[in-house]
Amino acid sequence: MNADSPMLVGIDFSPSSRNALLTALRLAKAKQRKVTALHVMDPDLAGAIKTAHGFTDAALHASMLERLRAFLDAPADLTKDLTFEFETGADFVTLIHWCNKLKAGLLVLGSRGRISAHNQIGAIAARCARQAPADVLLVREDTKHAFRHIVACVDFSETSAKAVRHAAEVAEIEGSHLDCLTVNQTALAMSLDYAGYLPALEVPDTTSTEYWGGELEKFRTPLIPAAVAPRAKGVVLERVNVRDAIYEYIGTSGADLVVLGTRGRTNLRTIFMGTTAERIITNSPCSVLAVKPEGYEFQVH
Known part of the structure; x- marks a missing residue:
């Protein structure tokens, strides 16, 4: 944008x-x-x-x-x-x-x-x-007014940083509340996602919601202008299924716009990559802003 x-x-x-x-x-x-x-x-x-x-x-x-x-x-x-x-x-x-x-x-x-x-x-x-x-x-067909509550999906990639900036731009124009949402898949949750076949992760203890809450604050704060900051907050959910967590939060928060990057991380801790992003975009219960990576191009012949 x-x-x-x-x-x-x-x-x-x-x-x-x-x-x-x-x-x-x-x-x-x-x-x-x-x-x-x-x-x-x-x-x-x-x-x-x-x-x-x-x-x-x-x-x-x-x-x-x-x-x-x-x-x-x-x-x-x-x-x-x-x-x-x-x-x-x-x-x-x-x-x-x-x-x-x-x-x-x-x-x-x-x-x-x-x-x-x-x-x-x-x-x-x-x-x-x-x-x-x-x-x-x-x-969506039922969008009859300015966006009142925006959810920006965060996976800490460059594209999700761009998504947060664009969400903040819309929030500034519309006077919206802005929630920056990330989903923490713990090692146990990830193991369940991969039917128990995920190898042990030799990493520091970074699976706590408190840890990711701090990381989210450091990530989102520089991206949000002062005019929007009082209406913005970070949200960390701990869930097994990322897509279901996002759907659930959209429903409980009453969000009318979800913003997400169409490309995210590509390791096993993927959050908004591939089928997750595609299904959110395809089946979201509210309007969607799909943000492309910087420099992305596409031509048809």
């Missing part, structure tokens, strides 16, 4: 994509960032519409831009830095192309497409969260 980089919002005319655009405009206004709202249409559908209505390419383009403006129906003060775009093509490929074209720092999507299961994000949103060359904010 580079403060100087533009935002790209994917629009599919679902209620969650409208909330995604309103959320992007709200966040962008605070930093005076440019926002581009893009609708991508399947070429076969575009051809059928042109045939049915006698549209030229230009007429279809103009018609879709008008529909996008009507779909948003937002106050003028929110839309002064907003540009609407329409393109035919494959959804994912076109979104990636526009991310690279705009050098977007943030891609904002509705968390649920036109066809999605309860608490499960759409297929395009899931793929973008994994691969888009920008941080990805997935906004």
